[in-house]
Amino acid sequence: MQDDLNGNMDCICEIVQALISSVLLFQVLVIAHLTAGMANLSRHEKEKYFLTATGETRPFPSLHDPHSRELSVVIPAYNEELRMPVMLDEAMEYLESRQKKNSSFTYEVIVVDDGSKDKTTEVRMIYTKKYSADKVRVLTLVKNRGKGGAVLMGTLSSRGRLILMADADGATKFSDIEKVEAGLKDNMAIACGSRAHLEKDSVAQRSLFRTFLMYGFHFLVWFFCVRGIRDTQCGFKLFTREAALRTFSSLHIERWAFDVELLYIAQCFKIPIAEVAVNWTEIEGSKLVPFWSWLQMGRDLIFIRLRYLTGAWKLQSPQKTD
Numbered sequence: 334m335q336d337d338l339n340g341n342m343d344c345i346c347e348i349v350q351a352l353i354s355s356v357l358l359f360q361v362l363v364i365a366h367l368t369a370g371m372a373n374l375s376r377h378e379k380e381k382y383f384l385t386a387t388g389e390t391r392p393f394p395s396l397h398d399p400h401s402r403e404l405s406v407v408i409p410a411y412n413e414e415l416r417m418p419v420m421l422d423e424a425m426e427y428l429e430s431r432q433k434k435n436s437s438f439t440y441e442v443i444v445v446d447d448g449s450k451d452k453t454t455e456v457r458m459i460y461t462k463k464y465s466a467d468k469v470r471v472l473t474l475v476k477n478r479g480k481g482g483a484v485l486m487g488t489l490s491s492r493g494r495l496i497l498m499a500d501a502d503g504a505t506k507f508s509d510i511e512k513v514e515a516g517l518k519d520n521m522a523i524a525c526g527s528r529a530h531l532e533k534d535s536v537a538q539r540s541l542f543r544t545f546l547m548y549g550f551h552f553l554v555w556f557f558c559v560r561g562i563r564d565t566q567c568g569f570k571l572f573t574r575e576a577a578l579r580t581f582s583s584l585h586i587e588r589w590a591f592d593v594e595l596l597y598i599a600q601c602f603k604i605p606i607a608e609v610a611v612n613w614t615e616i617e618g619s620k621l622v623p624f625w626s627w628l629q630m631g632r633d634l635i636f637i638r639l640r641y642l643t644g645a646w647k648l649q650s651p652q653k654t655d
């Protein structure tokens with residue numbers, strides 16, 4: 334009799350647990366649905382133009398047009414007044430010397446000032462004056478969008494056959510672009526710089542807590558979104574123009590987790606992705622991802638999968654917007 338009762342209680346407990354879990358899951362799905370939105374592809378009137386060295390305004394070209402340069406380098410910058418000149422000097426030196434050796438290597442650098450509060454845009458204009466607006470353009474966003482939004486807007490404005498996104502802090506040696514370029518052979522369409530080979534060293538230097546967050550993040554990425562790529566977050570990624578057009582046209586996330594969504598979209602389209610080891614220097618004053626951002630990223634990762642599964646987000650075919 335007592336055993337029966339216990340058995341019944343267990344059974345009821347399981348039913349209640351199952352009910353609670355489904356209610357929770359349902360709530361998560363509803364929240365995932367209600368908060369689902371595309372990345373904002375439209376531009377503020379002021380974001381449609383760049384300044385030439387003499388201060389005239391010119392409209393940005395579109396990713397939908399055929400390429401007219403060999404390489405575009407898109408650099409998202411938020412309050413990078415201080416660190417960015419170091420990175421830009423290194424990049425320009427490399428690009429200029431490569432062009433001297435081979436005049437058919439044409440390039441442009443697009444700095445996207447993501448609504449900075451400091452003088453990022455002014456500092457960048459110095460480079461436009463020094464190298465011409467054909468080579469260095471500044472896209473100043475009216476409002477801060479987040480790194481993904483900045484890379485997106487820069488990419489939509491680029492002319493390159495290949496498009497590189499690179500961080501403004503210069504943590505990757507710029508000449509490592511040759512490594513990611515080599516990664517595009519064999520019909521690869523995206524080559525991601527990777528720090529996975531350095532992971533062992535970095536674990537030694539990090540606190541236990543950050544290591545735990547890092548592995549947790551890797552697990553969520555692997556479990557929900559992207560398999561087969563060990564470092565999704567490295568800010569050094571090279572796209573063919575076509576791969577950029579297809580993946581960025583479907584992008585929804587404008588903040589930290591946008592890399593993961595881009596790669597998720599690429600894998601849905603069966604776009605081949607290479608992962609290439611690059612060198613990485615921990616830069617003094619690098620922006621550490623704050624704790625709440627880790628939570629936000631974790632949520633975003635789960636939501637990426639849920640939203641595509643439930644149709645709240647769909648893969649888009651490239652459409653021209655302005």
Ligand SMILES: *[C@@H]1O[C@H](CO)[C@@H](O)[C@H](O)[C@H]1NC(C)=O
Nearest residue numbers: 373374375376377378475476
């Ligand atoms: C999209 O961005 C533009 C330019 O910043 C802004 O004017 C517009 O209100 C935004 N739209 C939405 C839906 O947020």
Ligand SMILES: *[C@@H]1O[C@H](CO)[C@@H](O)[C@H](O)[C@H]1NC(C)=O
Nearest residue numbers: 403404434435436437438439
């Ligand atoms: C010169 O640059 C073009 C465009 O990047 C490339 O196709 C070509 O192979 C390069 N030539 C040499 C000799 O490296």
Ligand SMILES: *[C@@H]1O[C@H](CO)[C@@H](O)[C@H](O)[C@H]1NC(C)=O
Nearest residue numbers: 509512530609610611612613
């Ligand atoms: C990184 O740089 C060091 C020294 O500059 C070099 O010995 C090493 O081979 C590089 N690693 C990679 C993956 O390029």
